[in-house]
Amino acid sequence: MLYQNSLAYATQQDSEDSLSHLRNRFHIPKDKNGNDWLYFTGNSLGLQPKSTNEYINQELEDWANLGVEGHFEAKNPWLNYHELLTDKMAKIVGAKPNEVVVMNTLTTNLHLLMVSFYRPTKEKFKIVIESDAFPSDRYAVESQLKFHGFSEDDVIEWKPRNHEQLLRIEDLKTIVAENGDEIALLLIGGVNYYTGQFLDLKKIAEIGHSKNCIVGIDLAHGAGNIKPNLHDSGVDFAAWCTYKYLNAGPGSLAGIFVHEKHAKNKELPRFAGWWNHNKATRFNMRQPFDVMEGAEGWQLSNPPILSMAAIKASLDLFDTIGMDLLRDKSKKLTGYFEFLITEINSKNIKIITPSNPKERGCQLSIQVKNADKSLHEKLTKNNIITDWRDPNVIRCAPVPLYNSFQDVYQMVSVLKDLLQNE
Ligand SMILES: *Cc1c(COP(=O)(O)O)cnc(C)c1O
Numbered sequence: 001m002l003y004q005n006s007l008a009y010a011t012q013q014d015s016e017d018s019l020s021h022l023r024n025r026f027h028i029p030k031d032k033n034g035n036d037w038l039y040f041t042g043n044s045l046g047l048q049p050k051s052t053n054e055y056i057n058q059e060l061e062d063w064a065n066l067g068v069e070g071h072f073e074a075k076n077p078w079l080n081y082h083e084l085l086t087d088k089m090a091k092i093v094g095a096k097p098n099e100v101v102v103m104n105t106l107t108t109n110l111h112l113l114m115v116s117f118y119r120p121t122k123e124k125f126k127i128v129i130e131s132d133a134f135p136s137d138r139y140a141v142e143s144q145l146k147f148h149g150f151s152e153d154d155v156i157e158w159k160p161r162n163h164e165q166l167l168r169i170e171d172l173k174t175i176v177a178e179n180g181d182e183i184a185l186l187l188i189g190g191v192n193y194y195t196g197q198f199l200d201l202k203k204i205a206e207i208g209h210s211k212n213c214i215v216g217i218d219l220a221h222g223a224g225n226i227k228p229n230l231h232d233s234g235v236d237f238a239a240w241c242t243y244k245y246l247n248a249g250p251g252s253l254a255g256i257f258v259h260e261k262h263a264k265n266k267e268l269p270r271f272a273g274w275w276n277h278n279k280a281t282r283f284n285m286r287q288p289f290d291v292m293e294g295a296e297g298w299q300l301s302n303p304p305i306l307s308m309a310a311i312k313a314s315l316d317l318f319d320t321i322g323m324d325l326l327r328d329k330s331k332k333l334t335g336y337f338e339f340l341i342t343e344i345n346s347k348n349i350k351i352i353t354p355s356n357p358k359e360r361g362c363q364l365s366i367q368v369k370n371a372d373k374s375l376h377e378k379l380t381k382n383n384i385i386t387d388w389r390d391p392n393v394i395r396c397a398p399v400p401l402y403n404s405f406q407d408v409y410q411m412v413s414v415l416k417d418l419l420q421n422e
Helices: 007-016 020-025 052-073 083-093 106-117 135-147 169-182 201-210 279-284 305-321 323-344 374-381 405-420
Strands: 100-103 126-130 155-158 183-189 214-218 237-240 254-258 349-351 364-368 387-389 393-396
Touching: 007 323, 007 405, 020 305, 052 305, 083 100, 083 254, 083 305, 106 135, 106 183, 106 214, 106 237, 106 254, 126 135, 126 169, 135 155, 135 183, 155 169, 169 183, 169 201, 183 201, 201 214, 305 323, 323 349, 323 364, 323 405, 374 393, 374 405
Parallel strands: 126 155, 126 183, 183 214, 214 237
Antiparallel strands: 100 254, 237 254, 349 364, 364 393, 387 393
């Protein structure tokens, strides 16, 4: 038996890891001397699969050679290109194919979904979000309230208790029990960007629905990280980006989920464009609007194929492995990371992410005493890429696709030196 807190143990874990070869399928950024960075920010911008180049080049070539005919004649015809992404994306988030589509960007999608699913009345109009929601989500929600003639004070915050960092589901229950008649919508980050807490989506849906509130989930930090089982959870809608754990490149297109129970509801108010109009008559041009069923019925425009090509490269890779294996490795990798950090036994840092693997994805959020940002800067100087989030957290995400047990071991041994030399 090897001592777990050793490079030899980490190396052995890598050699026993059936997914370790996948690291080679990514470009790992390097420092000026050609040494790999230890990259822990796949939660912010996932690394580039080596295959992405080829996928994008295919579309550039088809465009060069075929012009407009590429819509029909390209190797992957552009007209229905998004359909090539749907099944694989649906598997990643645990949805049925007709519940998912790739379109637009995340915040845009949250607004389009709120057009349909935030239908306030004079009595029932408030929106519940986490007190530490990602700023874009908060701005989106506040602007929806104002757009409908309400005010930002009509946001109800689901907060951690005093002296706690994490959200408790029973507190959401209380909020909804006490204010449910006034609440129209719950819009919750399924995995919180700051603490890394993975919330129980099924319970959130049950709590919301018990008082006829619509339940929407932002899965930006969940898609490709945890298994959200969106269909079974029963949430009404969800949206996520593809540039974090889904490795589809900066600003790439986003995904939406609309639960099957809403698929055929053509009465839902929504914004329209030619891309949510019936495919069969889309190009007849002079037809009255006839909305498509399912998530596709929220698209507006013909989509940017170059971005979709990058998404396809990534989803094809995810599909060869599957979320089950990725999640198994992720639990081990983050568990090892947590173990090593705990062994440092420093009073200057504390992990605020839940310790239960069911309540987190791969990210650990390390709270730094006295908000000492210099620790993060020193890590960066040592080629360890993490991120700092005010007020006092270093976020680190060992990603099972391309991070290794050795990455984690090396990161923590530098961290330990930095803490001991203070
Ligand atoms: C990353 C992230 C965003 C970013 O929104 P964009 O529209 O893609 O710029 C929004 N919300 C959450 C929860 C995020 O994690």
